[in-house]
Amino acid sequence: MSLAQRRLVSWHLYVAVGALALGASMGPLQALEHMGIDLYRYVPFLASYYQGLSLHGVLNVLVWTTFFISGFLTFVTSATLRRPLYSLRLGWLAWGLMTVGVVMAGWAMLTNQATVLFTSYPPLKGHPAYYFGLTLLVVGTWLVSANLFLTWRQWRREHPTERTPLGAFGALVTFVMWDLASVGLAVESLLMLIPMSLGTVEGTDPVLARAFFWFTGHPIVYFWLLPAYVSWYSMVPKQAGGKLFSDPLARLALLLFIPFSIPVGLHHQFTDPGIAQGWKMVHAALTFVVFFPSAMTAFTLLASLENAGRARGARGWFDWFFRLPWRDPSVAAQLFAMILFALGGISGIINASYNLNLMVHNTAWVPGHFHLTVGSGVTLTFMGISYWLIPYLTGRRLWSPKAALVQAWTWFIGMLIFGRGMHWLGLLGAPRRTMLGAATYAQLRPDWALPSVLVGVGGVILAVSLYLYLVQIVATLFFSREPAQVEVPEAEAVSGPEHAPFWFERWRLWVGAAVGLAALGYVPTLVDLLTRFTPVPGLRVW
Amino acid sequence: MQIDRYERRWMVLTAVTLAVLFVAVMGSVLGAGIQVPGIDGQVDPRALASTPPFDRPGLRELGPGRYEATIVAFIWAYSPNEIRVPAGSTVTFTLTSRDVVHGFRILDTPVNTMVIPGQVARVTHTFTRPDTYLFVCHEYCGVNHHTMYGRIIVE
Numbered sequence: 001m002s003l004a005q006r007r008l009v010s011w012h013l014y015v016a017v018g019a020l021a022l023g024a025s026m027g028p029l030q031a032l033e034h035m036g037i038d039l040y041r042y043v044p045f046l047a048s049y050y051q052g053l054s055l056h057g058v059l060n061v062l063v064w065t066t067f068f069i070s071g072f073l074t075f076v077t078s079a080t081l082r083r084p085l086y087s088l089r090l091g092w093l094a095w096g097l098m099t100v101g102v103v104m105a106g107w108a109m110l111t112n113q114a115t116v117l118f119t120s121y122p123p124l125k126g127h128p129a130y131y132f133g134l135t136l137l138v139v140g141t142w143l144v145s146a147n148l149f150l151t152w153r154q155w156r157r158e159h160p161t162e163r164t165p166l167g168a169f170g171a172l173v174t175f176v177m178w179d180l181a182s183v184g185l186a187v188e189s190l191l192m193l194i195p196m197s198l199g200t201v202e203g204t205d206p207v208l209a210r211a212f213f214w215f216t217g218h219p220i221v222y223f224w225l226l227p228a229y230v231s232w233y234s235m236v237p238k239q240a241g242g243k244l245f246s247d248p249l250a251r252l253a254l255l256l257f258i259p260f261s262i263p264v265g266l267h268h269q270f271t272d273p274g275i276a277q278g279w280k281m282v283h284a285a286l287t288f289v290v291f292f293p294s295a296m297t298a299f300t301l302l303a304s305l306e307n308a309g310r311a312r313g314a315r316g317w318f319d320w321f322f323r324l325p326w327r328d329p330s331v332a333a334q335l336f337a338m339i340l341f342a343l344g345g346i347s348g349i350i351n352a353s354y355n356l357n358l359m360v361h362n363t364a365w366v367p368g369h370f371h372l373t374v375g376s377g378v379t380l381t382f383m384g385i386s387y388w389l390i391p392y393l394t395g396r397r398l399w400s401p402k403a404a405l406v407q408a409w410t411w412f413i414g415m416l417i418f419g420r421g422m423h424w425l426g427l428l429g430a431p432r433r434t435m436l437g438a439a440t441y442a443q444l445r446p447d448w449a450l451p452s453v454l455v456g457v458g459g460v461i462l463a464v465s466l467y468l469y470l471v472q473i474v475a476t477l478f479f480s481r482e483p484a485q486v487e488v489p490e491a492e493a494v495s496g497p498e499h500a501p502f503w504f505e506r507w508r509l510w511v512g513a514a515v516g517l518a519a520l521g522y523v524p525t526l527v528d529l530l531t532r533f534t535p536v537p538g539l540r541v542w
Numbered sequence: 543m544q545i546d547r548y549e550r551r552w553m554v555l556t557a558v559t560l561a562v563l564f565v566a567v568m569g570s571v572l573g574a575g576i577q578v579p580g581i582d583g584q585v586d587p588r589a590l591a592s593t594p595p596f597d598r599p600g601l602r603e604l605g606p607g608r609y610e611a612t613i614v615a616f617i618w619a620y621s622p623n624e625i626r627v628p629a630g631s632t633v634t635f636t637l638t639s640r641d642v643v644h645g646f647r648i649l650d651t652p653v654n655t656m657v658i659p660g661q662v663a664r665v666t667h668t669f670t671r672p673d674t675y676l677f678v679c680h681e682y683c684g685v686n687h688h689t690m691y692g693r694i695i696v697e
Binding site for chain 1 (some may be wrong): 545582652660683688
């Protein structure tokens with residue numbers, strides 16, 4: 001890959017890691033606060049717990065993920081198609097727009113003018129720079145995807161009969177899904193949030209805004225997750241010393257996310273008044289359907305890892321698990337990510353279970369759930385990827401593989417303890433996104449004390465892990481002098497891509513199915529909410 | 543496309559498990575009648591002071607053992623924030639918000655709803671044993687969100 005292109009990918013990763021450094025640093029403060037230790041007052045630039053929480057949410061789930069994904073999938077597409085990116089200039093334009101957006105939103109958050117948390121529910125009214133900034137971030141991802149589609153089209157012209165390599169295939173699926181899904185957020189932002197924050201409308205309808213937000217807000221989790229699946233399917237089997245079990249079924253699992261990821265967003269609104277129970281039930285059913293490709297993924301990955309373990313000399317039923325290259329930090333991080341993600345998937349099924357959700361909706365259970373999914377399944381995988389990708393891009397060996405291994409272990413252990421604490425707190429009824437240590441009702445609930453200690457302890461272990469990761473990246477960039485010999489891992493398959501039917505790459509078919517299903521799942525609810533539009537004036541309440 | 547025998551079994555097993563879970567959820571909706579909030583009306587949040595029943599929040603007896611509790615949520619409290627009912631009472635909570643999005647979760651019960659300005663939320667629960675139940679705001683509603691709560695005293 002050309003030096004110019006490596007530089008483009010690297011700069012995506014640098015912004016990603018920078019956002020993680022600031023956003024995730026808030027995490028241990030929140031965890032310790034739950035335990036009754038308030039360190040917030042010592043952070044000079046923070047006006048409140050909730051300002052820190054906004055930075056934590058936005059910088060981690062929107063900025064760290066979006067920049068890492070844009071860089072990583074650009075890399076994967078170009079590397080597996082074995083051709084340069086369609087346009088480097090377009091790549092830098094996308095990066096520039098996204099970076100300007102992050103600076104604008106970041107400025108608003110750091111000056112306490114957008115303490116609205118990452119969900120930004122109106123009528124909370126943040127500074128217009130915040131909404132403009134996040135809009136630019138989304139527009140940037142559209143340009144990234146355009147660049148990848150155009151790169152693929154050039155490749156397709158030269159290879160009319162070949163199957164797209166699995167890595168590039170996964171990258172395309174991710175962006176096809178995301179471009180469709182992000183329409184909801186774009187509509188909410190341009191027609192509701194920006195006019196509200198500029199004061200050009202008398203107010204906006206909170207339920208309608210929530211419906212548009214969650215139209216994007218659930219599939220966004222697959223935008224985070226699918227790049228991790230791309231690594232797990234097309235790279236990890238090779239890194240572990242084996243072969244992918246089934247390439248065609250990997251493709252099918254990825255493809256199913258295109259139609260099924262969008263008409264599920266109402267499951268975030270089961271407890272919202274103003275939305276019919278019947279449509280909530282439909283989305284509950286479809287959420288169960290979209291669990292299916294993840295269950296397929298579990299099988300394929302276990303079979304692939306077993307294949308790797310046996311190739312490394314394993315016998316018996318379970319020996320293969322222990323024969324995997326656990327000393328390779330990139331592999332270990334991603335294996336831990338898979339285990340934590342499986343646990344998060346199970347709590348997710350509970351969230352999605354219509355009325356069972358009443359027990360956990362908006363309790364600490366929910367952040368417990370998404371710290372195991374996006375905070376571990378995705379984030380720890382991205383950390384694992386960066387342990388080979390950054391040496392590849394910079395030509396410098398990893399500063400300390402041993403420290404990287406400790407980082408993976410501490411994230412795993414820290415997240416198990418933290419996740420256990422949060423899920424437990426949630427079952428006891430503790431609300432989410434709440435300054436629990438200072439809550440006036442907390443002393444009435446002595447049963448919250450023990451799980452809060454788990455949250456605090458887990459949070460501190462996670463902080464150690466985070467700083468090990470940041471030190472590793474900085475030290476690799478500035479102090480590692482040895483040249484790296486890194487190959488891009490590209491797994492072969494037991495059952496190869498030639499077994500995949502060609503209609504898997506008829507994108508119009510998949511986009512059509514997705515649009516149809518999304519319309520079916522959303523149009524009646526959106527029309528109903530539009531006819532009952534109730535404007536509510538924006539408010540600053542922090 | 544060929545599908546491995548074990549993989550096919552796994553896919554069938556997954557589908558059956560999900561179907562059974564969904565049927566169980568349906569069963570609890572139809573059988574036990576545990577419902578999530580639905581469409582229960584709308585109200586202008588700027589005119590609550592003149593819109594019944596939110597002009598006079600509080601507890602009303604509808605019949606023997608049946609009550610309606612009208613609650614207005616605002617930054618950062620509920621009005622009223624204390625309700626007393628005898629054990630065995632069935633209480634329908636009718637809520638709305640005056641300003642931003644709030645939450646309403648009665649701890650140790652399945653009562654859980656968002657309280658959204660412009661929308662009326664209605665949930666019903668029967669309190670069988672005497673106790674003090676806390677209800678808390680579980681949606682971020684500003685800088686004193688963690689001070690927003692109330693109690694239901696079941697005597």
